[in-house]
Amino acid sequence: MTEDRSLPRRRRFRWRPGRPGGKRGRWPIRSAGINFALGYGVLFLISATLFLSFIWWSSTNLLNQHVRAFIETDAQELQKRWTYGGAPALGDAITDRLEQNIDDDALYLLTDRHGRRLAGNLPGWPVAIKRMDHFYELTIRRYTFTTPAEFKAYNLPHGFRLIVGHDIRGRTLLSTVITRTVIWCAVMIALLAVGGALVVRDLFRRMVGSIARTASAVASGDLNHRITLTGSETDLVAETVNTMLDRINRLMEGVRQVSNAIAHDLRTPITRARNQLEEALFSATSPDELRTAVDRAIGDLDHITGIFEALLRIAQIEAGSRRSAFTMVDLNQLLTNMAELYEASAEDAGLRLHLDTRPLPPLHGDERMLQQALANLLDNAIKFSPPDSTLTLKAHPVPSIAPSGHPAPENGPAGVEISVRDQGPGMNDADILRAHERFFRAESARNTPGSGLGLSLVQAVTSLHHGRLTLTQAHPGLKVTLFLPLTQEAEQASRSVSLTEGSS
Amino acid sequence: MRILLVEDDPTVRSFVLKGLKEAGHNVDQADNGKDGLYLAIGEKYDIIILDRMLPGGIDGLNILETLRGQKNNTPVLLLSALSEVDDRVDGLRAGGDDYVTKPFAFSELLARVEALGRRGHNDSAPETSLTVGDLSLDLLSREVRRGGQKIDLQPREFRLLEFLVRHAGQVVTRTMLLEKVWDYHFDPQTNVIDVHVSRLRQKVDKPFETAIIHTVRNAGYILRPTQD
Numbered sequence: 154m155t156e157d158r159s160l161p162r163r164r165r166f167r168w169r170p171g172r173p174g175g176k177r178g179r180w181p182i183r184s185a186g187i188n189f190a191l192g193y194g195v196l197f198l199i200s201a202t203l204f205l206s207f208i209w210w211s212s213t214n215l216l217n218q219h220v221r222a223f224i225e226t227d228a229q230e231l232q233k234r235w236t237y238g239g240a241p242a243l244g245d246a247i248t249d250r251l252e253q254n255i256d257d258d259a260l261y262l263l264t265d266r267h268g269r270r271l272a273g274n275l276p277g278w279p280v281a282i283k284r285m286d287h288f289y290e291l292t293i294r295r296y297t298f299t300t301p302a303e304f305k306a307y308n309l310p311h312g313f314r315l316i317v318g319h320d321i322r323g324r325t326l327l328s329t330v331i332t333r334t335v336i337w338c339a340v341m342i343a344l345l346a347v348g349g350a351l352v353v354r355d356l357f358r359r360m361v362g363s364i365a366r367t368a369s370a371v372a373s374g375d376l377n378h379r380i381t382l383t384g385s386e387t388d389l390v391a392e393t394v395n396t397m398l399d400r401i402n403r404l405m406e407g408v409r410q411v412s413n414a415i416a417h418d419l420r421t422p423i424t425r426a427r428n429q430l431e432e433a434l435f436s437a438t439s440p441d442e443l444r445t446a447v448d449r450a451i452g453d454l455d456h457i458t459g460i461f462e463a464l465l466r467i468a469q470i471e472a473g474s475r476r477s478a479f480t481m482v483d484l485n486q487l488l489t490n491m492a493e494l495y496e497a498s499a500e501d502a503g504l505r506l507h508l509d510t511r512p513l514p515p516l517h518g519d520e521r522m523l524q525q526a527l528a529n530l531l532d533n534a535i536k537f538s539p540p541d542s543t544l545t546l547k548a549h550p551v552p553s554i555a556p557s558g559h560p561a562p563e564n565g566p567a568g569v570e571i572s573v574r575d576q577g578p579g580m581n582d583a584d585i586l587r588a589h590e591r592f593f594r595a596e597s598a599r600n601t602p603g604s605g606l607g608l609s610l611v612q613a614v615t616s617l618h619h620g621r622l623t624l625t626q627a628h629p630g631l632k633v634t635l636f637l638p639l640t641q642e643a644e645q646a647s648r649s650v651s652l653t654e655g656s657s
Numbered sequence: 658m659r660i661l662l663v664e665d666d667p668t669v670r671s672f673v674l675k676g677l678k679e680a681g682h683n684v685d686q687a688d689n690g691k692d693g694l695y696l697a698i699g700e701k702y703d704i705i706i707l708d709r710m711l712p713g714g715i716d717g718l719n720i721l722e723t724l725r726g727q728k729n730n731t732p733v734l735l736l737s738a739l740s741e742v743d744d745r746v747d748g749l750r751a752g753g754d755d756y757v758t759k760p761f762a763f764s765e766l767l768a769r770v771e772a773l774g775r776r777g778h779n780d781s782a783p784e785t786s787l788t789v790g791d792l793s794l795d796l797l798s799r800e801v802r803r804g805g806q807k808i809d810l811q812p813r814e815f816r817l818l819e820f821l822v823r824h825a826g827q828v829v830t831r832t833m834l835l836e837k838v839w840d841y842h843f844d845p846q847t848n849v850i851d852v853h854v855s856r857l858r859q860k861v862d863k864p865f866e867t868a869i870i871h872t873v874r875n876a877g878y879i880l881r882p883t884q885d
């Protein structure tokens with residue numbers, strides 16, 4: 154055989170180690186902690202700069218306003234002097250002020266109509282000052298240094314002119330202070346960021362560490378390891394992972410169980426077949442004896458094939474791929490036909506099959522699988538029923554439930570309920586819980602034929618239709634109920650059916 | 658009948674080949690898709706039995722599609738180890754007439770082959786009645802008579818009898834009945850078909866001297882008309 158050729162060639166995925174950043178141009182730092190701290194540092198730096206800029210802007214503004222107000226009031230006062238005593242009084246006043254000015258930041262200049270300097274501490278008329286009633290900011294030379302200053306010039310009568318100014322080197326001072334603050338801030342933020350990065354990274358590591366330890370324990374085979382909850386934000390992840398691990402554990406348990414069961418349930422008939430054939434080979438004395446042995450062995454092989462097929466079918470249904478083959482199924486027809494098929498076998502076994510159905514809306518589903526599920530239930534009921542008892546196949550639509558909790562028939566049915574009830578021995582609660590497990594057979598069923606896959610398939614089919622399978626004790630007997638929800642499509646179709654019925 | 662068997666597994670091939678020859682058929686065989694296709698196109702067969710998975714790049718479905726593409730309507734029975742319902746649907750959609758999954762009982766295969774071979778012959782005008790020996794079915798009024806005596810049948814019993822009559826002289830298996838009469842594709846564990854056949858017998862055979870419906874051990878049922 155060339156099975157291997159028909160298999161799709163498996164694509165090979167190779168993990169390529171390389172630059173940690175992967176593609177070029179990507180941010181090179183991978184550590185979340187460091188990135189976090191860096192981001193914080195940058196944010197901090199930006200906000201500190203913004204904050205200091207604002208302080209700088211508002212304080213220089215304030216300073217300027219202050220200086221200008223000072224210049225204006227000073228000039229007004231000096232002009233008043235002029236009205237009292239003309240140029241000499243003004244000159245005296247200026248000289249007076251200069252002497253009293255301890256800060257040495259006031260600047261004055263009084264000139265006559267020829268531009269000669271009469272008083273003040275400015276060496277001459279600055280060329281830049283051409284207009285009156287306008288503030289100028291100029292850099293001037295004083296003693297040995299240069300400094301910025303604010304000026305305003307005033308016209309006095311008879312061509313005299315006055316300049317009042319103010320040294321504003323305070324502003325330079327302020328700017329130095331602020332610049333220095335910014336630099337210090339940056340240094341401190343950098344230090345804090347680095348320190349923070351280390352702390353945060355450590356914190357992150359510790360948070361992730363417990364998850365990582367659990368994951369690696371699980372990876373190395375210890376499925377019972379769980380993440381300890383610490384009350385931090387990672388608990389959300391931890392809980393999810395723990396739930397996931399629980400589910401995996403359960404699945405694994407299931408797989409283990411199934412493989413044990415497969416081993417047991419397939420080995421038994423295989424062993425039987427083998428023993429029979431071997432015995433016939435060595436000790437059969439007539440062709441008839443040989444034939445009987447071979448016949449039985451074939452029967453056992455068919456049984457094994459049956460188990461195989463059922464297992465495969467269940468697996469296929471559980472994979473959910475069959476949902477693509479869903480069509481609108483007429484359950485009324487399906488139930489009638491099924492009852493008709495099984496009515497004869499029931500009668501043959503001395504049973505009555507009672508069909509009790511209400512009209513059902515069409516259901517979006519897999520007709521073949523629904524038939525199969527129903528057949529399994531009827532097979533069971535017939536198999537486990539005592540003679541001269543009644544089986545009931547019942548089906549009715551289930552009304553929707555309004556949010557208030559009351560039935561809401563105006564919304565149309567929410568689903569359909571199909572049940573098969575017998576008057577046999579029933580099952581105890583412990584067995585009911587396990588009934589849908591693969592290969593499960595109650596102790597009392599040991600003497601009946603079967604492999605314990607029937608209800609597993611019913612369960613799989615029900616899940617495929619998003620439904621629910623319930624087993625209840627019916628005293629006497631067992632009642633198996635399938636609830637199948639109607640999907641939207643089914644609802645629409647049922648509505649259109651009732652419309653056409655109404656119009657005809 | 659002239660049959661072409663395309664199957665790559667030598668054991669299965671010789672097993673089927675031997676069985677078909679013993680049943681009196683004339684069988685050609687091929688063990689790969691290329692030879693199979695060559696024979697299927699070049700020769701005239703009553704039935705082609707095709708394994709779905711074949712070596713050599715041409716598998717059963719390819720052959721089937723090529724044949725149908727050339728308007729060749731020879732009945733084709735597909736053999737396959739794939740038993741998933743979808744695979745079956747694929748096979749039938751591609752133009753296959755029947756489908757048997759491995760492992761199979763030879764009796765099942767033979768019954769289906771003979772049923773297919775028969776079908777090829779009588780697709781002329783639609784009949785209104787069927788007659789076998791002293792049994793006659795009126796397909797329009799759904800009336801059944803045996804030796805002039807009217808027999809009352811339920812609709813399903815009528816369809817069951819009709820199927821048996823259409824395949825009179827051939828073995829039909831329980832699975833075939835379940836598939837063709839009830840359109841079900843699952844294995845019921847209980848003897849549902851047997852019970853229905855025995856009910857039919859109660860009505861068709863019991864009141865008369867000779868039985869026409871017979872059980873074939875390990876295979877199924879056969880309707881054999883009374884020789885008079």
Ligand SMILES: Nc1ncnc2c1ncn2[C@@H]1O[C@H](COP(=O)(O)OP(=O)(O)OP(=O)(O)O)[C@@H](O)[C@H]1O
Pocket residue numbers: 529533534537575577578579580588593594595596597598602603604605606607608609630631846
């Ligand atoms: N109607 C019933 N009454 C009493 N017990 C039941 C009934 N249906 C199922 N059971 C119990 O549940 C077990 C599992 O049922 P299930 O249909 O899965 O397997 P099975 O009928 O034994 O074998 P299989 O269906 O594969 O041939 C049965 O073996 C039996 O013990």
Ligand SMILES: [Mg+2]
Pocket residue numbers: 529532533603605606607608
């Ligand atoms: Mg069962």
